[in-house]
Every structure is written in C-alpha cells, then in structure tokens.
Amino acid sequence: MATFHPLRVAEVARETSDSVVVSFEVPSELTEAFSFEAGQYLTLRTTIDGEDVRRSYSLCSAPRDGKWQVGIKKVPGGKFSTFANDVLQAGTEMDVMDPQGRFLLKEGAGLHHLGMAAGSGITPILSQIKQVLSEDASATYTLFYSNKTAASTMFREELQDLKDRFLDRLRVFYLLTREPVDADLLSGRLDQARCKGLLETFCQGRSLDAAYLCGPEAMIMSCKDALVEAGMAEGDVKFELFTSAGAAKPKAKVVETSNANTVPMQVVLDGVTTSIELDKDKNMLDAALDAGLDAPYSCLGGVCCTCRAKMVEGKASMNVNYALEPGEVERGYVLACQAHVEGEGAVVLDFDQQ
Numbered sequence: 001m002a003t004f005h006p007l008r009v010a011e012v013a014r015e016t017s018d019s020v021v022v023s024f025e026v027p028s029e030l031t032e033a034f035s036f037e038a039g040q041y042l043t044l045r046t047t048i049d050g051e052d053v054r055r056s057y058s059l060c061s062a063p064r065d066g067k068w069q070v071g072i073k074k075v076p077g078g079k080f081s082t083f084a085n086d087v088l089q090a091g092t093e094m095d096v097m098d099p100q101g102r103f104l105l106k107e108g109a110g111l112h113h114l115g116m117a118a119g120s121g122i123t124p125i126l127s128q129i130k131q132v133l134s135e136d137a138s139a140t141y142t143l144f145y146s147n148k149t150a151a152s153t154m155f156r157e158e159l160q161d162l163k164d165r166f167l168d169r170l171r172v173f174y175l176l177t178r179e180p181v182d183a184d185l186l187s188g189r190l191d192q193a194r195c196k197g198l199l200e201t202f203c204q205g206r207s208l209d210a211a212y213l214c215g216p217e218a219m220i221m222s223c224k225d226a227l228v229e230a231g232m233a234e235g236d237v238k239f240e241l242f243t244s245a246g247a248a249k250p251k252a253k254v255v256e257t258s259n260a261n262t263v264p265m266q267v268v269l270d271g272v273t274t275s276i277e278l279d280k281d282k283n284m285l286d287a288a289l290d291a292g293l294d295a296p297y298s299c300l301g302g303v304c305c306t307c308r309a310k311m312v313e314g315k316a317s318m319n320v321n322y323a324l325e326p327g328e329v330e331r332g333y334v335l336a337c338q339a340h341v342e343g344e345g346a347v348v349l350d351f352d353q354q
Contacts, residue, residue, distance in 0.1 A: 001295050004045060004095040005030055005050055010088050019073040019120065019154050020085050021060065024096060026068055036099035038062055038131035039124045042070055043097035043298040043306060048083050055080040056298045058124035058240065059099065060155070062131040071154055073120035103240040105131065106210035110138035114192055114208060116223050117213030118146045124240055125212055127156055135168045144198055146175040146190045148216060173202060175258070190219045195226035208232050213239040241322055263341055268350040269293055278341055284316065284349055285336035295351060300337045307336040308354065314347035316340060340352045
C-alpha cells in the first residue's frame with residue numbers, strides 16, 4: 001500500500017507567473033520506493049491554516065533524469081496550489097506518498113505517440129515525451145498543447161529544447177484561447193471539432209498508435225470521441241483528469257434501506273482489521289476516516305486511484321469511476337471515496353490487497 005514519507009523540498013523554481021516546479025530530495029534509502037514510470041504522480045500532504053491538505057501532482061521529470069519534480073499551477077481559490085506558489089520554500093519538509101498512477105506509455109517500439117494537453121496537463125505528458133524519445137530511437141511524438149496565452153504556457157522553453165534535440169521525431173503545436181494566432185485551427189479550445197480538424201490536418205498519413213489526454217473533463221471526453229471516430233481503439237486512448245479535492249468530493253448517495261441505517265463493516269489496513277458501523281448514506285472512505293483510520297486518499301473525485309481497495313465481502317456501487325479498469329471492478333476492487341454499500345449484508349473492505 002502507498003505510504004507517506006517525509007521529504008525535503010530541494011527547490012521551488014518559478015516556471016510562469018502563476019506556476020512553479022517543486023523538486024524533492026529523495027534519500028538513497030527511499031530511491032527504490034520512489035522509482036516511477038513516466039506519467040505517474042506524487043501525492044503531497046501538508047498542514048495549511050491548521051487543516052490537513054493533500055493534493056496529487058504529476059511528475060514532470062522523467063525516470064531517467066534521477067529527479068523528482070512536479071509542476072504546480074496556481075488555481076484561483078486553490079488552497080494547496082496557492083501555498084505552493086506563494087509560500088513554499090526550499091528546505092521545507094513535506095509528506096510525500098510514493099509514486100502512483102496508471103497514465104502510462106503504451107509498450108512497444110517505433111510507435112507514434114499523440115499527446116493532447118491543456119494548461120498544467122502538460123506535466124505528465126512532458127515526462128512521457130522525454131522518456132519515450134530518449135529510450136526509443138524509432139518512436140515519434142506529436143503534441144497539441146492548449147493554453148490561454150503564450151506567457152502562461154508551462155515548459156515552453158523545455159519543449160523547444162526537446163524539439164531541437166529530436167528534430168525529426170517531435171512535433172509541437174500550440175493552441176491559444178486568449179491571444180490571436182495566425183491559424184484559425186490553432187485558435188481556441190481543444191474540443192471534438194477542433195481535435196478532428198487537427199488530426200485531419202497534421203496527422204494524415206501517420207499512424208495513431210497511442211494517445212494521451214490530460215486536462216479538464218470536457219476536453220478529454222470530446223477529444224477521446226474524436227480519436228475513436230478517427231479509428232483509434234478506445235483502449236489506446238489514455239487520459240488523466242484534472243480534479244480538486246475540495247471541489248471533487250461527491251455528495252453522499254442516499255441508499256434506500258429497510259430498517260437500520262447502518263451495516264457492520266470491517267476495514268483491513270496495514271495488516272490490522274478494525275470493526276466499525278457503516279452508515280448507508282456515507283461513502284466507505286469517509287466511514288473509515290471518521291473512525292480514525294489513516295486510510296489512503298488524495299483526490300476524492302474518483303480519479304487518482306489512491307483509495308483503491310478490495311471488497312472481500314459485501315456489495316458496493318460507485319458514484320463515478322475514472323481510475324479502475326473493468327477487470328479490476330469485476331474482481332471486486334472499488335474506489336473507497338466513491339463506494340456505497342448495496343444491500344443489507346456485512347462489508348469487509350481490504351486496503352492491503354493491491
């Protein structure tokens with residue numbers, strides 16, 4: 001199971017006027033625990049104004065870099081992103097969970113990879129671009145990257161350096177929504193119609209082997225539809241959603257019951273089984289946290305998979321599920337932050353079966 005470790009912040013580097021890159025020092029004894037694949041994220045935890053706050057941020061460094069860096073864009077009203085941009089300094093110690101996530105590169109040599117990102121959605125895709133182009137001399141990558149303005153575009157210089165290094169294998173097309181550009185196709189948001197136009201204009205004659213989408217839900221779902229319409233297998237279109245713990249926490253799903261409003265629940269965590277009463281109106285993660293258990297979680301929106309657990313007994317339904325594969329659901333896995341009991345029987349939820 002994923003575990004928090006205290007890490008020292010090595011550097012907080014200004015990337016744009018409203019974004020920073022935070023680097024962590026990982027001691028040698030934790031190097032193995034913090035090994036990662038391009039596209040994975042770190043969950044950060046700290047105390048802000050007396051509140052325990054945790055957020056997940058994608059690693060923008062590549063595994064081969066030997067660095068652990070995340071890009072954090074300031075979000076209006078965002079408690080953690082504001083803290084990271086305005087307060088966080090080198091030398092600060094912060095709890096960091098070992099890398100997690102399934103937004104991974106498709107295996108295979110000589111593939112044409114296609115990335116579509118909006119704003120800070122570039123962070124995991126940047127890691128993937130660096131990794132795949134450095135390790136596979138026959139791979140190619142096309143990136144469509146949407147931002148409000150050129151000045152707000154994260155990692156623009158680094159992307160240019162990568163283009164210079166991989167002249168024949170990396171193509172980058174910038175879309176701007178609040179600044180004029182010469183080509184109409186590159187002016188505006190990434191939606192289904194624009195995605196279709198980009199594919200027809202810039203990807204004709206090129207294979208579409210794997211696509212990686214990172215940004216807000218509307219962008220991801222519309223671009224995914226365009227890619228499937230263009231002939232891509234749905235399983236080759238991978239995506240990572242933006243979410244905020246404060247905004248993403250779902251309302252409790254009311255389950256119609258007969259008499260009692262609770263069922264017995266056992267939670268297996270770190271080898272210890274704890275018996276609690278599960279309110280049928282409450283999700284299973286909240287029930288565990290309210291009982292004082294240090295159950296793992298991050299986004300609270302059904303996106304990050306940090307709270308993945310197995311239903312050993314009982315039945316559950318999920319409000320949303322953006323993280324688990326169908327096969328995992330069939331085997332009884334749930335996202336605890338989204339899981340609500342179904343029926344009257346006792347529940348056994350095991351966080352240790354990963």
